[in-house]
Amino acid sequence: xxxxxxxxxxxxxxxxxxxxxxxxxxxxxxxxxxxxxxxxxxxxxxxxxxxxxxxxxxxxxxxxxxxxxxxxxxxxxxxxxxxxxxxxxxxxxxxxxxxxxxxxxxxxxxxxxxxxxxxxxxxxxxxxxxxxxxxxxxxxxxxxxxxxxxxxxxxxxxxxxxxxxxxxxxxxxxxxxxxxxxxxxxxxxxxxxxxxxxxxxxxxxxxxxxxxxxxxxxxxxxxxxxxxxxxxxxxxxxxxxxxxxxxxxxxxxxxxxxxxxxxxxxxxxxxxxxxxxxxxxxxxxxxxxxxxxxxxxxxxxxxxx
Amino acid sequence: xxxxxxxxxxxxxxxxxxxxxxxxxxxxxxxxxxxxxxxxxxxxxxxxxxxxxxxxxxxxxxxxxxxxxxxxxxxxxxxxxxxxxxxxxxxxxxxxxxxxxxxxxxxxxxxxxxxxxxxxxxxxxxxxxxxxxxxxxxxxxxxxxxxxxxxxxxxxxxxxxxxxxxxxxxxxxxxxxxxxxxxxxxxxxxxxxxxxxxxxxxxxxxxxxxxxxxxxxxxxxxxxxxxxxxxxxxxxxxxxxxxxxxxxxxxxxxxxxxxxxxxxxxxxxxxxxxxxxxxxxxxxxxxxxxxxxxxxxxxxxxxxxxxxxxxxxxxxxxxxxxxxxxxxxxxxxxxxxxxxxxxxxxxxxxxxxxxxxxxxxxxxxxxxxxxxxxxxxxxxxxxxxxxxxxxxxxxxxxxxxxxxxxxxxxxxxxxxxxxxxxxxxxxxxxxxxxxxxxxxxxxxxxxxxxxxxxxxxxxxxxxxxxxxxxxxxxxxxxxxxxxxxxxxxxxxxxxxxxxxxxxxx
Numbered sequence: 001x002x003x004x005x006x007x008x009x010x011x012x013x014x015x016x017x018x019x020x021x022x023x024x025x026x027x028x029x030x031x032x033x034x035x036x037x038x039x040x041x042x043x044x045x046x047x048x049x050x051x052x053x054x055x056x057x058x059x060x061x062x063x064x065x066x067x068x069x070x071x072x073x074x075x076x077x078x079x080x081x082x083x084x085x086x087x088x089x090x091x092x093x094x095x096x097x098x099x100x101x102x103x104x105x106x107x108x109x110x111x112x113x114x115x116x117x118x119x120x121x122x123x124x125x126x127x128x129x130x131x132x133x134x135x136x137x138x139x140x141x142x143x144x145x146x147x148x149x150x151x152x153x154x155x156x157x158x159x160x161x162x163x164x165x166x167x168x169x170x171x172x173x174x175x176x177x178x179x180x181x182x183x184x185x186x187x188x189x190x191x192x193x194x195x196x197x198x199x200x201x202x203x204x205x206x207x208x209x210x211x212x213x214x215x216x217x218x219x220x221x222x223x224x225x226x227x228x229x230x231x232x233x234x235x236x237x238x239x240x241x242x243x244x245x246x247x248x249x250x251x252x253x254x255x256x257x258x259x260x261x262x263x264x265x266x267x268x269x270x271x272x273x274x275x276x277x278x279x280x281x282x283x284x285x286x287x288x289x290x291x292x293x294x295x296x297x298x299x300x301x302x303x304x305x
Numbered sequence: 306x307x308x309x310x311x312x313x314x315x316x317x318x319x320x321x322x323x324x325x326x327x328x329x330x331x332x333x334x335x336x337x338x339x340x341x342x343x344x345x346x347x348x349x350x351x352x353x354x355x356x357x358x359x360x361x362x363x364x365x366x367x368x369x370x371x372x373x374x375x376x377x378x379x380x381x382x383x384x385x386x387x388x389x390x391x392x393x394x395x396x397x398x399x400x401x402x403x404x405x406x407x408x409x410x411x412x413x414x415x416x417x418x419x420x421x422x423x424x425x426x427x428x429x430x431x432x433x434x435x436x437x438x439x440x441x442x443x444x445x446x447x448x449x450x451x452x453x454x455x456x457x458x459x460x461x462x463x464x465x466x467x468x469x470x471x472x473x474x475x476x477x478x479x480x481x482x483x484x485x486x487x488x489x490x491x492x493x494x495x496x497x498x499x500x501x502x503x504x505x506x507x508x509x510x511x512x513x514x515x516x517x518x519x520x521x522x523x524x525x526x527x528x529x530x531x532x533x534x535x536x537x538x539x540x541x542x543x544x545x546x547x548x549x550x551x552x553x554x555x556x557x558x559x560x561x562x563x564x565x566x567x568x569x570x571x572x573x574x575x576x577x578x579x580x581x582x583x584x585x586x587x588x589x590x591x592x593x594x595x596x597x598x599x600x601x602x603x604x605x606x607x608x609x610x611x612x613x614x615x616x617x618x619x620x621x622x623x624x625x626x627x628x629x630x631x632x633x634x635x636x637x638x639x640x641x642x643x644x645x646x647x648x649x650x651x652x653x654x655x656x657x658x659x660x661x662x663x664x665x666x667x668x669x670x671x672x673x674x675x676x677x678x679x680x681x682x683x684x685x686x687x688x689x690x691x692x693x694x695x696x697x698x699x700x701x702x703x704x705x706x707x708x709x710x711x712x713x714x715x716x717x718x719x720x721x722x723x724x725x726x727x728x729x730x731x732x733x734x735x736x737x738x739x740x741x742x743x744x745x746x747x748x749x750x751x752x753x754x755x756x757x758x759x760x761x762x763x764x765x766x767x768x769x770x771x772x773x774x775x776x777x778x779x780x781x782x783x784x785x786x787x788x789x790x791x792x793x794x795x796x797x798x799x800x801x802x803x804x805x806x807x808x809x810x
Contacts, residue, residue: 035729035730179322180358182318182322183322183358183362184362185318186316186318186319186322186328186362187328187361187362187363188362189316189318190316190319190328190329190330190361190362190363190434190436191330191363191434191436192314192436194316194434195314195315195316195317196314198316198317198318220318223317223318223320223321224317224318259398260398260399261398261399261402264362266434268434269363269432269433269434270432270433272362272363272402272405272433273401273402273405274362275358275399296321297320297321297322
């Protein structure tokens with residue numbers, strides 16, 4: 001799939017942004033119809049995170065044509081730059097996304113962003129960095145969004161809890177990345193006899209990072225409506241193993257190498273391979289942009305974590 | 306959901322997972338696993354489901370055919386099939402794990418051989434924890450269906466410890482009587498809700514979009530009736546000829562190949578009443594009701610054609626009678642145009658014109674809804690002489706999208722109205738990879754979701770609609786049309802006598 005950035009321009013006048021974007025799409029001469037499905041506000045407090053955001057947007061764009069407003073708090077005058085990216089897929093189909101980088105004082109950013117939102121379309125806020133609901137910018141941008149996406153790897157689970165106070169729906173990219181593991185763990189108990197064994201699970205051993213381990217335990221507690229102890233070990237960057245025991249038998253999902261695959265072990269059956277590697281972070285973001293409603297499973301797991 | 310045994314308690318850890326895939330342990334049995342369909346469609350589709358993480362965690366395939374293969378050679382066969390026909394390339398990291406799920410059993414379609422298959426299935430259940438759940442896919446010529454299902458019943462393959470579902474490919478008979486006979490045979494070992502009649506057309510994302518377009522948008526449904534719609538045109542055009550399938554096509558012709566199944570299913574989706582829920586039975590109930598309200602086709606309201614030589618996209622093409630293995634006196638129709646009438650409150654008096662054919666000007670499947678003219682045009686006559694009535698076109702393939710035709714004022718000094726088209730391409734909103742129809746349908750069969758499969762009542766009613774015409778067309782010859790055209794002249798006359806004309810797709 002080929003991407004082509006068609007235009008890149010700068011301005012300090014936000015009222016000029018729409019005409020600049022129109023020019024970036026080829027102007028009125030082409031008769032092109034804009035088909036955008038959502039607004040995405042990205043909090044990018046520094047250059048590094050701006051680059052991360054732009055890279056992610058290039059990945060997300062083909063599946064979610066959107067207007068991204070990358071908001072950077074600064075001390076200087078308001079500045080904006082616009083760009084439009086188009087991707088050509090099979091049968092020469094083309095989708096286009098728009099990107100506006102806007103830098104302004106934190107107090108001015110929410111109003112600047114408001115003026116740039118495409119009407120009627122849903123608004124997502126991807127907040128990069130630590131999160132506290134006491135911060136004015138977080139409150140101002142969250143008020144514009146119907147879904148707030150954070151990363152508990154950056155803001156901690158406490159930051160996610162704080163985010164819940166500000167937006168009707170919150171997503172955590174760490175939770176999203178846990179999906180292959182949750183699917184594999186659930187798969188351990190797909191057989192009738194294993195379903196019965198679930199009732200006897202009282203502890204889970206997790207080898208991996210703290211947030212992932214807490215969310216895994218929270219998910220099991222809420223799904224099974226049971227008190228389940230968490231025993232965590234290791235300081236790994238990635239989950240390596242989840243183990244549960246019932247009736248003297250051990251149920252295990254383990255990733256032994258850094259490849260995509262791991263192994264699931266169910267007592268009495270042949271071990272079988274499972275896909276455990278989470279999709280890359282931009283894919284996780286794209287997945288969250290597909291959902292507008294809250295994730296009840298996540299909320300319950302977070303409460304129980 | 307189809308079952309043959311008491312359902313086990315659901316796994317609470319599955320609740321709310323975002324997978325969208327199949328979770329119940331399953332063994333997928335392919336009868337005719339060494340054949341063309343298995344190679345081109347089934348094995349690549351199953352592989353792509355694995356790539357997308359949509360297969361159950363406990364899953365196995367048993368390929369079953371007469372060909373002499375073992376597990377290893379079947380895995381090599383499958384890999385070659387995936388390399389050649391899959392929409393995604395083989396992932397060398399994923400392949401070894403996927404290959405382990407593939408097994409092969411050589412045998413014939415009789416009771417002795419099926420007993421051996423049953424033992425093999427039990428062994429796989431014990432090793433893989435697949436719980437006795439089976440999806441049987443009959444990827445064989447239709448003539449084998451009765452033999453296979455009878456032998457399955459005799460050896461109790463239809464009554465495993467878990468669920469048993471059987472997937473069968475069209476044709477579901479070649480007329481109403483044979484459809485009854487096939488149903489009688491299949492219904493002996495399997496209940497209707499265990500039978501998944503596959504029409505790959507319904508698995509296409511684009512066909513499913515008709516549901517979304519009609520029932521997720523409030524602005525169209527109020528005008529979707531005989532008060533506002535003048536008529537509807539459904540076109541299923543192919544630019545290719547019969548190619549190497551002359552023997553098959555001589556037995557079927559355009560009516561059995563396209564109209565009785567694909568086209569009537571699309572027709573039903575366009576014209577049916579809104580279902581109460583997006584579930585198998587409510588949707589299939591509404592489709593069946595619509596087909597029951599559709600009058601059988603007659604020779605008076607239908608035109609047949611057979612392609613002659615011509616040019617398609619600049620290439621010279623042979624006529625049907627000059628194709629390999631076509632008898633020189635064949636009267637098999639490769640084209641049909643017909644008027645369908647629906648006797649219900651919504652559509653009475655609004656005809657649905659259908660046309661389908663090979664070697665037409667281009668490959669296109671579309672539904673064009675032509676609206677009535679405004680009751681009064683308050684403009685000078687010369688200002689509106691180029692104004693066409695509104696039309697809404699649902700393009701199913703290629704370039705899936707929606708086109709709306711409406712009138713607008715031209716920027717001229719004197720008042721002049723012109724017809725303009727507003728095109729929307731689905732591809733301009735979603736560039737995501739579209740799954741193959743077989744992926745969707747195989748996954749649905751494993752999930753026990755029959756929404757996109759055809760129920761026996763619809764099959765029978767479809768034959769009741771086309772059978773009278775097939776009877777009348779046994780005699781006579783089709784009108785020859787030029788390859789690369791839009792069909793014979795008589796098709797134009799069919800609409801002209803109603804004061805209408807075909808649109809050019």
